[in-house]
Amino acid sequence: MKLHIEVKKKLGDFSLQVHADISGERVGIFGQSGSGKSTLVHLVSGMLQPDSGEIFLDGDCLFSSRKGINLSPEKRRIALVFQHAMLFPHLSVKTNLFYGYKRCRAENKRVRPEALIDLLKLQPLLERRVKHLSGGEKQRVALGRAVLANPRLLIMDEPLAALDDALRFQIIPYLVSAGEEFKVPYLFISHSLIEMQLMTETVLVVDKGRVVEETTPEQLARQRMAQSQNGYLNFLRLTAPLLQNGLFAYPWGKNTLFISDGKKNTESLFELSSREIILFKRHPEAISARNLLDCTVTEMFNADGRVGIVLATHGEKLIAEIVRSAAEELNITTGSTLFAAIKASSFRRLG
Amino acid sequence: MMLPPEDITAIGLSLKVALTATALALPFGFAVAWLIVFKPLKGKVFLEVLINLPLTLPPVVIGYFLLLLLGKNGWLGKLLTASGIEVIFTWKAAVIASAVVGFPLLVRSIRLGMESIDQQLIEASRSLGASWFDSLVTIVLPLSLRGILAGSSLMFARSLGEFGATIIVAGNIPGITQTIPLAIYDYASSPSSSTMALSLCIVSVVISVAVLFLHEILARQLDRSSGL
Numbered sequence: 196m197k198l199h200i201e202v203k204k205k206l207g208d209f210s211l212q213v214h215a216d217i218s219g220e221r222v223g224i225f226g227q228s229g230s231g232k233s234t235l236v237h238l239v240s241g242m243l244q245p246d247s248g249e250i251f252l253d254g255d256c257l258f259s260s261r262k263g264i265n266l267s268p269e270k271r272r273i274a275l276v277f278q279h280a281m282l283f284p285h286l287s288v289k290t291n292l293f294y295g296y297k298r299c300r301a302e303n304k305r306v307r308p309e310a311l312i313d314l315l316k317l318q319p320l321l322e323r324r325v326k327h328l329s330g331g332e333k334q335r336v337a338l339g340r341a342v343l344a345n346p347r348l349l350i351m352d353e354p355l356a357a358l359d360d361a362l363r364f365q366i367i368p369y370l371v372s373a374g375e376e377f378k379v380p381y382l383f384i385s386h387s388l389i390e391m392q393l394m395t396e397t398v399l400v401v402d403k404g405r406v407v408e409e410t411t412p413e414q415l416a417r418q419r420m421a422q423s424q425n426g427y428l429n430f431l432r433l434t435a436p437l438l439q440n441g442l443f444a445y446p447w448g449k450n451t452l453f454i455s456d457g458k459k460n461t462e463s464l465f466e467l468s469s470r471e472i473i474l475f476k477r478h479p480e481a482i483s484a485r486n487l488l489d490c491t492v493t494e495m496f497n498a499d500g501r502v503g504i505v506l507a508t509h510g511e512k513l514i515a516e517i518v519r520s521a522a523e524e525l526n527i528t529t530g531s532t533l534f535a536a537i538k539a540s541s542f543r544r545l546g
Numbered sequence: 547m548m549l550p551p552e553d554i555t556a557i558g559l560s561l562k563v564a565l566t567a568t569a570l571a572l573p574f575g576f577a578v579a580w581l582i583v584f585k586p587l588k589g590k591v592f593l594e595v596l597i598n599l600p601l602t603l604p605p606v607v608i609g610y611f612l613l614l615l616l617g618k619n620g621w622l623g624k625l626l627t628a629s630g631i632e633v634i635f636t637w638k639a640a641v642i643a644s645a646v647v648g649f650p651l652l653v654r655s656i657r658l659g660m661e662s663i664d665q666q667l668i669e670a671s672r673s674l675g676a677s678w679f680d681s682l683v684t685i686v687l688p689l690s691l692r693g694i695l696a697g698s699s700l701m702f703a704r705s706l707g708e709f710g711a712t713i714i715v716a717g718n719i720p721g722i723t724q725t726i727p728l729a730i731y732d733y734a735s736s737p738s739s740s741t742m743a744l745s746l747c748i749v750s751v752v753i754s755v756a757v758l759f760l761h762e763i764l765a766r767q768l769d770r771s772s773g774l
Contacts, residue, residue: 240669240673241672242669242672242673251737267672267673267677267678268669268673269672269673269676269677269680271673272675273673274673274674275669275673277666277669277670279666281664281666281667281669281670283667283670283671283684283685284689285688285689293674294671294674294684295674295675298674298675298676298680299675337670340672340674341673344673344674344675346673350673453576540730
């Protein structure tokens with residue numbers, strides 16, 4: 196997907212001026228509320244008309260003030276998924292799901308409804324009334340409805356913001372797999388760094404109506420390590436644990452990780468804060484932490500007085516965070532070998 | 547309770563006028579409510595004042611204006627006469643009077659219904675490939691049904707009671723333009739006919755109660771079928 200945006204829009208006191216060339220299949224728009232993310236969504240989807248400028252999607256002109264082109268929303272084939280599912284309350288789940296599919300021209304129909312219903316596990320919901328669905332179910336139907344419209348681009352505007360943490364991480368795999376499976380590129384709008392890390396490969400940072408940076412979610416997370424409440428978050432997708440002495444022993448590369456809050460017979464996503472990793476220069480003889488990994492420093496980076504240490508351990512990667520004075524005292528440089536201690540309770544299971 | 551044939555005619559005419567006025571005003575009421583709620587119009591406040599004016603003006607004043615407009619020398623009246631259509635002092639004039647007087651009530655109710663529709667539902671439908679008209683028919687219309695129903699009931703009831711504007715533009719001709727309120731007015735002016743007046747009053751109450759019940763029943767059915 197290639198999106199060229201060069202637009203100006205004034206709304207009361209707020210003025211948005213964006214000039215960006217976006218390419219990629221999983222693009223994030225990151226910014227605080229009021230930064231102009233939603234205005235940008237409205238301009239691209241055609242719900243709002245820019246004061247001037249042009250918007251091109253994959254070479255096709257959606258809007259150009261110079262040429263006098265303003266394609267109506269239904270002709271842009273850009274489907275939206277909102278914070279609240281916005282299912283049509285007077286229609287059944289099934290009619291909701293097929294609303295866009297029915298209106299899609301035959302030559303554009305690529306997504307097979309059965310495959311999508313299968314992937315998003317929608318079959319048991321089809322005959323239900325919209326008001327009888329839970330928040331997560333509604334969002335799955337909304338996602339399915341958008342993908343079934345066979346859009347050229349899917350825009351998800353804070354689709355997880357209304358869900359609690361547990362549900363959020365249940366929905367994320369659906370969002371990722373629907374995009375990947377059916378080859379629908381998406382713009383993912385959010386103010387959550389975690390969501391950027393899990394959902395996107397490129398990120399545009401928006402602030403005060405301007406695109407201030409184009410980066411990767413990894414770089415963004417590293418930059419914000421010091422300000423962020425939990426530092427840099429390492430994500431580990433682990434599976435097939437064994438129960439040992441009341442702990443879950445997960446294979447992770449050639450390591451074994453001992454985790455308090457695991458779950459049997461299912462893949463789980465764990466979050467580990469960079470601040471929960473304690474580094475030792477030499478092997479500590481006795482230690483209460485259940486995980487001690489021998490690592491090599493592959494990279495170091497600075498973030499507002501903190502030092503991020505990228506550790507390689509038997510083919511896997513972790514980022515630890517220490518203060519500058521600790522890095523100097525331990526004389527850590529790229530190539531140093533270290534021991535990383537992590538408590539079994541430091542891993543937070545997300546879903 | 548036996549009613550004389552002219553009273554039966556008056557009841558029939560009242561129902562016919564109220565039904566026609568409501569049916570005639572409904573598409574316009576829907577369109578105006580849609581304009582006010584969804585379209586960024588310049589001078590919207592003037593439109594609103596104009597629409598709500600019949601609510602505050604004495605009906606007799608509206609009747610008089612209509613008479614000026616539709617009378618033989620009125621600009622619309624001339625046009626109608628030239629096309630061979632007689633309006634003044636016919637039941638059609640009663641319909642127009644009722645439609646004008648009840649219109650603000652209709653628009654208000656539909657508008658309330660439309661204002662409760664989340665704008666994002668419409669954006670969702672447009673982004674899923676629905677044109678504005680498709681979205682209007684498949685999303686806005688069904689989600690405004692409650693408002694439409696409430697507005698229609700109100701307007702129907704208001705039309706049944708319309709007196710001031712009607713007597714000016716349609717007159718009070720028994721069998722032709724005499725509706726229930728006009729007939730009651732006639733009976734009330736002669737002391738010997740108080741029983742007749744009371745009979746028609748009872749009929750009015752029965753019709754009004756029936757309209758309100760019908761509204762409630764339909765609203766409940768709507769709630770059940772729409773899943774709202």
